[in-house]
Amino acid sequence: MSSCCRGKHSDLQSNSMKVLVLLVCLSVGCLAQRPRHCRYPPLMSGSLSVSTANQKLLAFSKYIYDGLGERIRFRQFGLYDNKTYHLDVLLLYREGVMYKINNKNRTCTKQHLSPDFHPLAVPRNATLMGQVVLGASSGPGQGVLVNSWYGEEKTKTGSAKYFTTVTQFGCIPVSTLYHTSSGDWVVNSFYNNVIGLVDPQKLNPPFFCMNAEQGDEDEPVTFLSLFKE
Numbered sequence: 001m002s003s004c005c006r007g008k009h010s011d012l013q014s015n016s017m018k019v020l021v022l023l024v025c026l027s028v029g030c031l032a033q034r035p036r037h038c039r040y041p042p043l044m045s046g047s048l049s050v051s052t053a054n055q056k057l058l059a060f061s062k063y064i065y066d067g068l069g070e071r072i073r074f075r076q077f078g079l080y081d082n083k084t085y086h087l088d089v090l091l092l093y094r095e096g097v098m099y100k101i102n103n104k105n106r107t108c109t110k111q112h113l114s115p116d117f118h119p120l121a122v123p124r125n126a127t128l129m130g131q132v133v134l135g136a137s138s139g140p141g142q143g144v145l146v147n148s149w150y151g152e153e154k155t156k157t158g159s160a161k162y163f164t165t166v167t168q169f170g171c172i173p174v175s176t177l178y179h180t181s182s183g184d185w186v187v188n189s190f191y192n193n194v195i196g197l198v199d200p201q202k203l204n205p206p207f208f209c210m211n212a213e214q215g216d217e218d219e220p221v222t223f224l225s226l227f228k229e
Helices: 003-033
Strands: 043-052 057-066 071-080 083-092 097-102 107-112 127-134 144-155 158-167 173-179 185-195
Touching: 043 071
Parallel strands: none
Antiparallel strands: 043 057, 043 185, 057 071, 071 083, 083 097, 097 107, 127 144, 144 158, 158 173, 173 185
């Protein structure tokens, strides 16, 4: 084979290799950009507003979330059916227990908690609806890229359809809509999210809960039932 032919053959191999590398890079890039099911950061604190379409419920909550220890603390103030209420609960999924805490009277009640941990994550069976940018997107660094998912979960009274939105980077919760079996919409909006635990001692039962007796309710409490579905 002449040196000319060898040169052309070498150039052809080089060009083919470049095309192959380019295709691989494009494929990897597309896979990396495709939204995937994700879990919220394992330790997180923040605020949460809860409302229903029929306007019976309007509430604001502070939450502390420990995905590693499977613990959630909610302190909620709200208006339900034109009556104000306060709810302070500690969900201990490993123990299968929920504590309703009354710091004013230093009393505590204990209830069975559903063993299915609700990790505040995008469920594995959720289906991607789409990806959008919230806020301004006219320049780099402006707006927030979010993914929206939908699916269905079992509840105490049947099932609930949900639509949940999280950020593409970090899987930070933005909002969740539940359509309960009673036909009502429950809207949860997250804000002031902080990665980490601001007040970790709140994830332990107060001392006056140590002797709390467990109730004889027929059904265990679930995560969704806290929002008065």
